[in-house]
Amino acid sequence: MTSKKSTAAWRSLAAVAAAGLALSGCTNSGDDGTSGASGTGNDEQVVKESENAGPGCTLEKYGAEKLDLKDAVVGFSQSEPDTAAFRAAETESIKAAAQEAGVKKLITTNANAELPKQIADIQDMLNQGAQFLIVAPVNSDGLDPALAAAKKARVPVLTIDRKVTNEPCSDYVAFLGSDFYDQGQRAADELAAATDGEAQVAILLGSSGNNVTDERNAGFIDRVEEKYPDLQVIAEQTANFARDEGQSVTEQLLQSNPEITAIYAHNDEMALGAVTAVRAAGKDPGQDIKIVSIDGTRNAVQAIVDGDINAVIESNPRFGPLAFQTAADFFAGEEIPEDVIIEDDSYTSENAEQDLGKAF
Incomplete structure (x- = not known):
């Protein structure tokens, strides 16, 4: 478990990220599964303590150097086509949060559910000078070549949505997602x-x-x-x-x-x-x-x-603000939990109509 200081810091991070989520909220625009940037979305993304919250990862442990995101080239590897509403909302959230964070350049790729393509995509982003990577893995296993290439280049990797079976704070910084x-x-x-x-x-x-x-x-x-x-x-x-x-x-x-x-x-x-x-x-x-x-x-x-x-x-896909806040804290020297787990809401006949605007 984290210390009281660490827990408080992550509750603060959640509050900062939640405030930014309104900027990246997406709503589904129709039956074709596409997504748009209209609507506020569910902007209440709260981090909860995880069994794998500590001891956490730091720049020193990871072997990376401090980085100002405003001067950085960031890569985002999406796992599946954005025709699915979840993926569309996730991608738009990352793009909006990158713009809000003022990053120098955001490189985005889509693996189209093909693991070999995701490995090639990540290696290509490294070749283009990516200094930080956000990866939504196709599978939990099999990204070893890409993660090894990032490690060799001393480029930190944050995984979102799906967790990999590799070694935290060695092959990747942390996992950000749901329980x-x-x-x-x-x-x-x-x-x-x-x-x-x-x-x-x-x-x-x-x-x-x-x-x-x-x-x-x-x-x-x-x-x-x-x-x-x-x-x-x-x-x-x-x-x-x-x-x-x-x-x-x-x-x-x-x-x-x-x-x-x-x-x-x-x-x-x-x-x-x-x-x-x-x-x-x-x-x-x-x-x-x-x-x-x-x-x-x-x-x-x-x-x-x-x-x-x-x-x-x-299962809230709007990871952008939380991902970039996590990155900013990591590069500032703060300790990042192995698992950054968010709390998810639910929809039933009692609240679906009034909460429809929160859906993506």
Whole structure:
């Protein structure tokens, strides 16, 4: 655990970052999953203490030198296409925060969900003179060549959204993101509430090879086994965080398991695909088959208002202000926790309509 001084410093960091989030808030502009810069978004991103909060990483431990971000070239490696609302909001947040921080130059790349391309992208940004890197990893494993190249160049790396299995404060500075295990637990609680604790559940899994999928599933399964014996998981299948796969996989699952009465989707895109599949099967989404997901996209929150989805656990993608504040503190010589974990909200039928503007 961190010291009282360190904890206070990070609460202060969270407050500073929250104030900046209004500048980078994005709302989803339509069913195509694109995102725009209109709207304030959810500007209350609060850092909570993590089990891996200390002893933390410093410039000296990492082997880096002080850097004024206003004189710096910063690279951002996005993992997946910005056609997904989460990724679009994340990218726009990084761009807006970089502009607000006054960085000399921001280089952005997109790996299009291809690990070899992300490795090449990072190496190319280093060749272009990047002095600090923000990376949203494609997978938790496999970035070793890119991280090794950054380490050799003495360029610090901050990972966001997905955590890598490499060594903190050696291969990367810190991870900034959500508590995905907790998200899974909260999703189980919401599904239990929607079904009165009794359902035949199908799970739409995210892509394999990353901690988000693993932890969202483990949190859900553990909570069900602990508290909800009548929530029976009867099917699990990967739909790769994609709406079209969420639809096709749900269609298959409903055909092979017509007794399904609830669906837990690891993200909103798959849940929205499931809504279409449930309706095509002649059933009423949100009623005949309860649906709970994770993210907080505008389309999914609107689906709660419309009665098609029962609850959404937020996973806030607006990391920009917090990422650049973390970088500024690191380069100023402050100690950075291994995991910078944010607190996420949730959307239900009770607050979805009034909080729709917070969605992305």
